Amino acid sequence: MRLWGGRFSGSSDPRADAIGPSVDVDRALALDDLAGSEAHVRALFGAGLVTADERDELLAGLASLREDVAAGRIEWDPALEDVHLNLEVALGERAGAVAAKLHTGRSRNDQVATDLRLWLRGAAGELDGRIVGLERALVGLASEHHGAVLPGITHLQPAQPVLLAHHLLAYVEMLERDRGRLADAVRRANVSPLGSGAVAGAGFAIDREAEALDLDFDGPTANSIDATSDRDFVVETLAACALCGAHLSRLAEEITWWSNPAFGFVRVAEAFSTGSSMMPNKRNPDPAELVRGKAAGLTGSLVAVLGLLKGLPLAYQRDLQESVRPLLDGVAALRLSLDAMTGIVEGVSVDEMRMRAAAETGYATATAVSDLLVEGGVAFREAHRIVGGVVRALEDGGTGSLTDADDATWQEALAGSADERARALASDGSVGAALRAGATVEASLARADVIGGTAPARVAAALAEARRRLGM
Secondary structure, three states, X not given: OOOOHHHOOOOOOHHHHHHOOOHHHHHHHHHHHHHHHHHHHHHHXXXXXXXXXXXXXXXXXXXXXXXXXHOOOOOOOHHHOOHHHHHHHHHHHHHHHHHHHOOOOOOHHHHHHHHHHHHHHHHHHHHHHHHHHHHHHHHHHHHHOOOOEEEEEEOOEEEEEEXXXXXXXXHHHHHHHHHHHHXXXXXXHOOEOOOOOOOOOOOOOOOHHHHHHHOOOOOEOOOHHHHHHOOHHHHHHHHHHHHHHHHXXXXXXXXXXXOOOOOOOEEOOHHHOEOOOOOOOOXXXXXXXXXXXXXXXXXXXXXXXXXXXXXOOOOOOHHHHHHHHHHHHHHHHHHHHHHHHHHHHHHOEEOHHHHHHHHOOOOOOHHHHHHHHHHOOOOHHHHHHHHHHHHHXXXXXXXXXXHHOOHHHHHHHHHOOOOHHHHHXXXXXXXXXXXXXXXXXXXXXXXXXXXXXXXXXXXXXXXXXXXXXXOO
């Protein structure tokens, strides 16, 4: 089938007909396409290209179409290729011959670029609301367990004790950056391509600034060639989605590990757990695992559009049709992931005792003890060496905590130091008790009393600020 038959003498090949249609995908843009058409009708009237009666007839037809699209009453015809032509033909059935004037001064090139930007604006707003919902769930969990201690991990090994609330707030920081990236993408996308035509610009005196304002854009695009071929905003949005997906995947990974009985830090609610078709004992955090999997698809969507764009000359090329599905799929995947993670966080139960016990293993307070020696005048590198030696001795002796190091152990380690101040401390009879006190989890937490640190007062302040920012 040929849609634009005046230029051609024969019909198209069925194989070409099979690859061309996109209405199964771009019909998701139908309401945005109608909004653009309504603004274009008003612009045509402003330019004297349609009469007042014709304007009203077109707008009434478009309003009728809007109702049917919203109610799911439109039958989409793949023979008409895309959402634009489907709606134009449907308008002709309602408004009559005047519908043929709608496309004056407009190309599908600037039309789809406008639709995508309008759709993106709404989709990003929905995603932002869902991100805020997850942030609130994290802050709520952190507030509920504000005193819980978690073993801070680096290289998957015990590092230093941290508050669980501090750990959860790290994800809130990530999500805030995700919100910022989405907002940035929308800000740059919020310009109107309408009036750019196919490549050179509309051939009529259409008021592009008024048309842009009509659709709540910040203004019209500055270059007609760029306007019709630009899909940077698709890449930026998918990049923001992919990075947000990676953040969700990291949280999902931790919840998956923490829910293993070997850790036992958390228990995912039954409503977000599944069983096994074979093993009666299983309680799997499958939704969290699927969030991890969807992060891979988000990365794939981003790479697909980048690969699509990197070899295209200016201006519009039909390849750009293939950027719509990755955008829609990426947003849908992130929407599902955010909803699932919010539900998981809202329903998860925390075993504070298991977390605390884990935080007391692996000599995780060693850094705090080193810092205490530094306060006593010992150079940091020497303090690091001394405490490392004590850790090795305790480990060889089968003792798991620096609070178990007796006076003799500390005096021997200090006396053997090349640092004069360390040797002087060895003769202080109270040094062992002071170092044991500094080796407690509470002392370790308290030492990190800096902006962004895990000291309880700092975390309490950060929680209060997060609740204020999120309206909790």
